[in-house]
Amino acid sequence: MAMPxxxxxxxxxxxxxxxxxxxxxxxxxxxxxxxxxxxVQGIKNIFVNGTTGEGLSLTVEERKLLAEEWINQxxxxxxxxxxxxxxxxxxxxxxxxxxxxxxxxxxxxxISPFFFKPQSIVFYPFLLKANLSRxxxxxxxxxxxxxxxxxxxxxxxxxxKALTEFLKEVAAAAPSTPFYYYHLPExxxxxxxIVELLDGIEKRIPTFQGLxxxxxxxxxxxxxxHKYKDKFAMLYGKDELLxxxxxxxxxxxxxxxxxxxxxxxxxxxxxxxxxxxxxxxEHQAVVQEFIGSVSRFGFGVAENKVTMMLVSGIPLGPPxxxxxxxxxxxxxxxxxxxxxxxxxx
Numbered sequence: 608m609a610m611p612x613x614x615x616x617x618x619x620x621x622x623x624x625x626x627x628x629x630x631x632x633x634x635x636x637x638x639x640x641x642x643x644x645x646x647v648q649g650i651k652n653i654f655v656n657g658t659t660g661e662g663l664s665l666t667v668e669e670r671k672l673l674a675e676e677w678i679n680q681x682x683x684x685x686x687x688x689x690x691x692x693x694x695x696x697x698x699x700x701x702x703x704x705x706x707x708x709x710x711x712x713x714x715x716x717x718i719s720p721f722f723f724k725p726q727s728i729v730f731y732p733f734l735l736k737a738n739l740s741r742x743x744x745x746x747x748x749x750x751x752x753x754x755x756x757x758x759x760x761x762x763x764x765x766x767x768k769a770l771t772e773f774l775k776e777v778a779a780a781a782p783s784t785p786f787y788y789y790h791l792p793e794x795x796x797x798x799x800x801i802v803e804l805l806d807g808i809e810k811r812i813p814t815f816q817g818l819x820x821x822x823x824x825x826x827x828x829x830x831x832x833h834k835y836k837d838k839f840a841m842l843y844g845k846d847e848l849l850x851x852x853x854x855x856x857x858x859x860x861x862x863x864x865x866x867x868x869x870x871x872x873x874x875x876x877x878x879x880x881x882x883x884x885x886x887x888x889e890h891q892a893v894v895q896e897f898i899g900s901v902s903r904f905g906f907g908v909a910e911n912k913v914t915m916m917l918v919s920g921i922p923l924g925p926p927x928x929x930x931x932x933x934x935x936x937x938x939x940x941x942x943x944x945x946x947x948x949x950x951x952x
Contacts, residue, residue, distance in 0.1 A: 615687055615714070615787075615817060615840040617876065618869055619652040619861040620644055621659035623912050624673060626924030632669050634676045636921055641680045643919050648869030651684075652859075653677065654716065654819070657691040658791065659863040661908060664927045667699050671706050678710050686713075693718035693789060697773060701780035708781035716787040716819060717777050721795035725769035766799045771811055778812045785816040787840070792822050802830040805839070819844050819861045825851060832856040846872070847898045850891040853879050863911050867918035868894065868950060893948055900944050909933040914941050918951055 625633040625640070644650040655677045656662035656670050665673070674690045681688050690712045692703035700717060707715050719725060778786040792798040801820065809815050820828050821844030832841045832855050843852035846862040849872060853860075865872055875890035901910060909926045913933040916923050925932045933941075945951035 614858055615652065615689070615785075615842065616859040617652060618650055618865045618872055619654050619687070619689065619842065619859060620648070620650045620865040620869060621654045621657050621861055621863045622677065623863075623866065623908075623915055623923050624656070624660045624662075624665065625922070626927065628924060630925065630927055632665070632673060633922075633924060634672060636923070637673075637676045638680045640919075640921055641677075641684055643921060644866065644869065645684050647919070648866065649873050650865055650869040651686040652689070653681070653685060653687075654689045654861045655691060657716070657718075657789065657861075658794065659908060659911065660691070661927055661930070662691050663694070664930075667694075667702060670703055674703075674707055674712065675710055678712060688712055689714040689716055689787065691716045691718070691789065692777065693720075695720050695722050697776055700777045704777050704780040704784070708784040712784060714785035714787055714816060715778075715781055716789045717774055718789040718791055719770055719795045719797040720773065721797060724795070724797050725766045725773065766797065767804050770797065770799070771804065771808065775812050778814050782814065784814060786812060786814040787817050787819055787842075788815075789819045790821060791819075791844070792824075801827050802834060805831060805835050809838070816840055817842060817858075821845060821861075823848060825855065828852065828857075829855045847891075847895050849894070850875060850879065850887055854884075864894065864898070866915050868897075871950075893950075897944060897948055897950065901941055904937060904940060910937055910941060913938050914945070917942055917945060 622640070625636045627633045644653065656665065656673055662670060678688050690703070690707040692700050692707060692715045694700040694703065704715050774788060790801055801818065805818070817840030818831065819842045820831065822828070823845055825848070828843065835841065836856050836858065840858045841856070843849060843857045843860045844862060845852070846860070846864045849860050853876065871890055871893060875887050878886040878890070898906070907930065909930050910933045912923050912926060915921070942951070
């Protein structure tokens with residue numbers, strides 16, 4: 608039986624993991640962090656231990672401690688605390704899922720494994736071409752294209768089945784906790800049509816509640832929204848394309864910039880709901896100008912973390928290796944851009 612829906616909506620901040628200068632997790636500033644999100648940025652939903660939070664660079668024990676602290680500090684202040692429990696090991700994911708449920712997380716999310724990926728068929732069109740020498744060029748090319756399309760269809764089915772099995776086993780470790788799939792093909796290399804993955808997924812994963820869709824494939828996202836927006840939370844994960852996703856019907860968004868420009872993006876959502884797309888585009892343009900500008904010199908987790916520290920004043924420390932610290936040169940450029948755009952005065 609499917610779980611009753613409590614659809615997550617609005618902005619969700621993908622939180623950074625505070626670190627000491629010795630590269631140990633720093634739980635002591637999380638209370639201050641929660642208050643900043645709620646009181647200054649107007650953000651009441653968070654996504655913990657994801658990509659922004661360097662979740663896959665943390666130990667299982669560290670991830671548990673962080674989940675506990677975010678949940679405890681968020682009581683009475685935050686609406687929803689979603690804990691990312693994805694891991695390359697299904698046993699670790701299950702352990703983290705069970706732990707999150709024990710501490711009453713609002714939900715859990717899982718990214719696809721990306722070293723040993725969900726199983727797929729390997730197809731080599733050039734081998735087929737070599738055996739079609741007796742056909743004319745045009746007939747051979749058409750045949751190869753046709754067979755390739757069929758093969759890709761089977762491949763997507765195989766990937767979808769393997770991925771669904773993985774997600775189902777993790778979700779089963781927390782049978783009463785809302786479950787979300789975290790789609791991030793640019794980093795995982797696991798690419799499939801999510802609209803097909805969602806077909807009947809609630810029958811296989813009764814706790815399935817929605818999707819964090821971090822891809823610029825608005826065709827696939829739009830189809831997901833069109834078919835499933837009344838069933839599932841459709842959360843978009845590309846901050847620079849938030850307005851486009853909202854126009855398509857996204858129920859909300861999960862992103863790192865909402866930590867420090869949540870107020871601006873909340874204004875964008877408000878005017879979008881009123882149909883004031885001129886103002887909404889102006890707000891989106893500021894976000895795009897910032898992300899586009901800093902991306903030209905490299906804007907990863909380290910630079911993003913520095914941006915949060917510059918705007919909020921909260922000491923978040925360095926990222927963990929293999930990520931390198933943001934250089935002073937980049938820090939100066941980020942600071943200058945924040946001031947030009949009026950994000951920091």
